[in-house]
Every structure is written in C-alpha cells, then in structure tokens.
Amino acid sequence: MSQTFHHSTNTLSKLSIFGALFLVVGALWVTVEVNRSPYVTQEGVAREQPVPFSHQHHVGGMGIDCRYCHTSVEVSATAGIPPTKTCMNCHSQIWSNSPMLEPVRASFRNDTSIEWTKVNDLPDFVYFDHSAHVNRGVGCSTCHGRVDRMPLMAQAASLQMEWCLQCHRQPERYVRPQAAVFDAAYEPPADQRALGSRLVKEYGIHTRTSCSTCHR
Amino acid sequence: MKRLCVLCGMFLLIACRRDMQDQPKYRPFRKSTFFGDERSARPQVAGTVGRGQLHEDNLLFSGKSGTVFADTFPVPVDEALLRRGQERYRIYCSPCHGLLGRGDGMVVRRGYRPPSSFHVERLRAQPAGYFFDAISHGFGAMPDYAAQIPVRDRWAIVAYVRALQLSQNVPLADVPADERAELEKGTATP
The missing domain is CATH 1.20.5 (Single alpha-helices involved in coiled-coils or other helix-helix interfaces)
Structure with missing residues (x-):
C-alpha cells in the first residue's frame, strides 16, 4: 500500500x-x-468637548497659571474642574458675544453644569492624589505634557500602571525643583540624575511601589 | 484538560476589565442620576454652619474693625507671608493687574476693562482692609475671588500689594547709596 x-x-x-x-x-x-497602543489608552487623542477650550491659548498665549482655574491642586486629591463662574471672570467681558461660548453663558444663566469630557481618566480603583505629587516636586507637565501647546486637551501619557511605576520606582529621574512644578515649559537639566537624587532626599520622597499606595 | 478549561475561562474574563474601571460610585465631579441638578457634589444645606465656618474673627474675615476698613493685618506680616502673597498675586491678580500692579495685565490687553493702577494716590491711601474686601467681594468690573482664594491667602496678597506700592514709590534718598548710582545710570533691572 x-x-x-x-x-x-x-x-x-x-x-x-x-x-x-x-x-x-x-x-x-x-x-x-x-x-x-493609543488605540486602547487614548494617549494623544484630542477629545471632543462641549466648548472647544484651548489650554494653548489660555496657558501658552495668556500665561495664566494652572492654579488660577485648578484651585485645589495643592491641597486636595483632585485638581478641580473650575466652576463656570471662573470662566465668566473674564468672559463676562471678553468674547462675551461669541457663539462658541454660548454653552458657558447658558450654564451660568441657568446654574447648570457644563458636561466636560474627562480626559485623564484613571480607573476607579486608582486613588491618585494631586496634592501629594505637586508638593513634592512632580511637575504638571511630567504627567500632563505640554498643555500649553494643546489646542484641545489630550492625554499625554498612557496612564497605564507600568507608566506610573517608572516614576514610583525611580523618582529621581523625574522630580524637579518645587519652584518649577507649575512651569509648563520646564525642561529637565542635563544633570537630572544628580539634581533628582538631591531633591528626592530634600523632599523626603520614598519609592512607593506597594499595591496599597494607589489601590485601596 | 482541566487546566485548559481554567485557562479558557480566564480568557473570557478579560472582558470584565471595564466594569472595574468604571464603578457605579461617585468620584469628584461625576454626574449623578439621583439628584435633580445631576451633580454628585452637593451644596451646603441652607442654615447650617460647618466646622471652621463660624467666622467670628471680624477683622480676619471682613477686613473691618467694627464697620470701617481696618489698616491692620489679622496675621503677622513676615517674609513668608510676603512670599506667599507674591506667588498668589502672580496666579490670581497679575492676569489683569500686571506683575507690578499697573493695571496692564494680559487679560486687560485683550479687552477687559482696565483696573486702576495700585500706584495712584487714591489707592495708596486706602487701608489694607479695603483691598481684602475688593478680593472677597469684587469691585467695579472685577469679579469676586472668594471661591478661588482662601482667606489667609487674600491677606498675603494684600500684604504683597502694599509691598508693590512701596516698591514703586520710593524716594531716591531711601535707596542705599551704592545702588543709587546704579539707578541714576538707568541700568538697574526691576
């Protein structure tokens, strides 16, 4: 066969x-x-918002400090989404007839919330605290990127745990002097390692990689 | 075979990730379907006074002694307060008032009604409480900053405004002799 x-x-x-x-x-x-990939993490993807608010214009162009609007960032877990009143501080007089800003005026008139789309949306089982970071030399732009160059807000990082751990394992690679935390255009110096190691000691930063640091 | 079944079962569980990510609970600013105004953050119940809200210290919370503006500070004025005031002034005030308080900030250059310079006689003569009140309740075209600036920071800003006023109105005789020559040459940087 x-x-x-x-x-x-x-x-x-x-x-x-x-x-x-x-x-x-x-x-x-x-x-x-x-x-x-950004397909899953949404990194670098500009989100649609009810009002096309531009950080590039307000931060980069006008030089307004992050804390003018995000008032609770130094004292609270959340940086704070400004109430409509904060927009109206200026926009009661500037661009006060712009159709683009009608949702803002309507929100102010009717005392309703503007439904912003959350861009940097961590999973609900992560308990991130802004104040703990900005008071220990972690700059806004370290996580949020060059906000002063974003016409529409987009995530600057993957926000995945491996990304968080890069800094939690080696904070000296990222910390900056406290005075530069809110400087959107800050560039780390050439001797970042040396500066970082010094600041880590000075600010009493510990490498926190225990699960319960962020998850509860 | 059993192990393979468990492994396959685990693969099916991959899809459950999303529920853990978006849990049915309130995180700050999350929308509510329960309350009529759709906000999970609730306003303070009318007629209640929370801890720290009694505001018994009239000078600290209103800038007045009795009913007139006081020219004293309810907090010690030291370098730390002035530095804090400088930082807060630059965040909240400089967009309109400018870094030196001349009323020429970026927002004014874009069309907002210009505020008065801090360096006019009328404002130099005003007591400290007057500036505290303007921050707390607004003044003219200026909105109030009660929600954005805590009380003690407002006093720090008032102290810094006083320092700015001093800095722009120094008689040449008060400048140390070695720096006076520098000033007269016109090369000193502010």
Whole structure:
C-alpha cells in the first residue's frame, strides 16, 4: 500500500508544531502591544468637548497659571474642574458675544453644569492624589505634557500602571525643583540624575511601589 | 484538560476589565442620576454652619474693625507671608493687574476693562482692609475671588500689594547709596 502522505510532510508537520509556538507567542505580543497602543489608552487623542477650550491659548498665549482655574491642586486629591463662574471672570467681558461660548453663558444663566469630557481618566480603583505629587516636586507637565501647546486637551501619557511605576520606582529621574512644578515649559537639566537624587532626599520622597499606595 | 478549561475561562474574563474601571460610585465631579441638578457634589444645606465656618474673627474675615476698613493685618506680616502673597498675586491678580500692579495685565490687553493702577494716590491711601474686601467681594468690573482664594491667602496678597506700592514709590534718598548710582545710570533691572 502506498503512503497517503509524501515523505516531506514529516518535516512540514514538525515545522508547523514549531511554528505554532511562534504563532502563540506572536499573538500574545500583538495583544500586549495593542493594549499599550493609543488605540486602547487614548494617549494623544484630542477629545471632543462641549466648548472647544484651548489650554494653548489660555496657558501658552495668556500665561495664566494652572492654579488660577485648578484651585485645589495643592491641597486636595483632585485638581478641580473650575466652576463656570471662573470662566465668566473674564468672559463676562471678553468674547462675551461669541457663539462658541454660548454653552458657558447658558450654564451660568441657568446654574447648570457644563458636561466636560474627562480626559485623564484613571480607573476607579486608582486613588491618585494631586496634592501629594505637586508638593513634592512632580511637575504638571511630567504627567500632563505640554498643555500649553494643546489646542484641545489630550492625554499625554498612557496612564497605564507600568507608566506610573517608572516614576514610583525611580523618582529621581523625574522630580524637579518645587519652584518649577507649575512651569509648563520646564525642561529637565542635563544633570537630572544628580539634581533628582538631591531633591528626592530634600523632599523626603520614598519609592512607593506597594499595591496599597494607589489601590485601596 | 482541566487546566485548559481554567485557562479558557480566564480568557473570557478579560472582558470584565471595564466594569472595574468604571464603578457605579461617585468620584469628584461625576454626574449623578439621583439628584435633580445631576451633580454628585452637593451644596451646603441652607442654615447650617460647618466646622471652621463660624467666622467670628471680624477683622480676619471682613477686613473691618467694627464697620470701617481696618489698616491692620489679622496675621503677622513676615517674609513668608510676603512670599506667599507674591506667588498668589502672580496666579490670581497679575492676569489683569500686571506683575507690578499697573493695571496692564494680559487679560486687560485683550479687552477687559482696565483696573486702576495700585500706584495712584487714591489707592495708596486706602487701608489694607479695603483691598481684602475688593478680593472677597469684587469691585467695579472685577469679579469676586472668594471661591478661588482662601482667606489667609487674600491677606498675603494684600500684604504683597502694599509691598508693590512701596516698591514703586520710593524716594531716591531711601535707596542705599551704592545702588543709587546704579539707578541714576538707568541700568538697574526691576
């Protein structure tokens, strides 16, 4: 009786077993990379908002400090989304007839909230505290990027845990002098390692990587 | 086989991630479907006084002694207060009043009604409480900053405004001799 399969299929079957291994590993790798990609993390994706508020104009152009609007960032876990009243501080007189700002005026008139889309939206099981970071030399732009160059707000980082841990493991790579925390255009100096190590000691920063630091 | 089943089951659980990420609870500023105004942050119940809200210290909270503006500070004026005041002034005031208090900030340059310079005789003569009141309740076209600036920071700003007024109105005789020559050359930087 002649063989059903040609002799060469032996090699082929061995190859396919070997290849399947690559296929499985490859599929896992693709899954991991897709999970890290902006498609999933929304990194760098500008969100639509009820009013096209531009940080580029207000921070970069006008030079308004972050804390003018985000008043609670130094004392509270949340930086604070400004109430409509804060917008109206200026926009009662400037651009006061602009149709683009009608939702702001309507919110002020009717005492209703503007429904902003949260851009840097951490998972609900993460308990991030702004005040703990900005009072210990972590600059706004370290996490939020060059906000002063964003016409529409977008996430500057993946906000995934591996990203948080980069700094939690080696804070000396990122901390800056306290006076520069709110400087959107701050660039780390060439001797960041030396400066960072000194500041980590000075500010009493500990490398916190225990689960319960952020998860409760 | 059993292990394979468990492994397959775990793969099915991958989809459950989202529920953990967005839990049905209130985080700051989250929308509410329960309250009529759709806000999870609730206003203070009318007629109640929270801890620290009694505001018994008239000078500290109104800038007045009795019913007239006081020219004294309810907090000690030291370097720390002035530095705090400088920082807060630059955040909240300089957009309109400008870094030197001349009323030429960026927002004014874009069309907001210009405020008076701090360096006119009328404002130099005003007591400290007057400035505190303007920050707390607004003045003319200026909105109030009661919600943005805590009381003690308002006093720090008032102290810094006083320092600004001093800085722009110094008789040449008060400048130390070695720096006077510098000033007369016109090379000193502010």
